Amino acid sequence: MRTHIPASFALRSGLVGAAMALTACAQEQAPPVASAGEQAFAVCLACHAAESQNRPTGPNLHGLFGRRAGTREGYFFSEPLKASGIVWDAPTLEAFIANPSERVPGTFMLVGVPDPVRRAAIVDYLRGLE
Ligand code: HEC
Structure with missing residues (x-):
């Protein structure tokens, strides 16, 4: 107060x-101290919002866990991602962000996170946004 x-x-x-x-x-x-996950997620914020709306460059990632890949309304996803059959959870997200175009050839998302510690922090961060 x-x-x-x-x-x-x-x-x-x-x-x-x-x-x-x-x-x-x-x-x-x-300012509140950013968690490791929040810090690691900063690179994703260039294209993704985790709060409410889609950015032009990437779909919103809020409420991602449990959702089928490429189904968020209001975003134009690539056909390969929509057809991937992925349902987002910790292992599928981990594998995707490790190397998106290897996991889903033809995806519009090209940025991978090679560092496993950062990947884990990002996965935890996104899980916490439920
Ligand atoms: C340069 C822009 C860019 C950056 C940076 C980026 N992404 Fe993406 N991302 C995209 C695009 C574009 C798509 C849509 C992919 C498609 O339709 O094939 C996407 C899709 C996704 C999806 C699938 C969403 C869904 O609803 O199925 C996830 C999960 C994701 N990104 C996670 C991340 C994470 C985590 C990071 C940070 C490590 C990140 N992205 C960084 C552009 C980006």
Whole structure:
């Protein structure tokens, strides 16, 4: 909660009070520390949103787990992805982002994540968005 501290109060209570008020503000406004998953997902944000709408470049990834590949409404998916028969869960997602065009030849998504630690962090992050 943000409390407004009148200048007159800060003046009356002297430097200690003012310093405390400043500290409180700094704590309130500090950005939340991004999780490893959030950080690893940053490369995906160039093309994907995980919040609400599709970006022009890539489909929205919110609520991905349990969904069939290429079925999110409002996005124009490649035929190979739609025909892949993939249902997204941790193993299918892991395999896809390791090397998308090897898993689904002809997919529009070309960016892979070679580092298994980053892949695991991304999979966890997306699972957490349910
Ligand atoms: C350069 C743009 C780009 C980047 C970066 C990118 N993607 Fe994609 N992604 C796409 C496109 C385009 C598609 C649609 C693929 C198709 O239709 O074949 C897609 C599709 C997907 C799908 C399938 C979604 C569905 O509903 O079936 C998943 C999962 C996915 N991307 C995950 C990721 C993850 C995780 C990252 C970050 C490591 C990432 N993507 C980075 C462009 C990108």
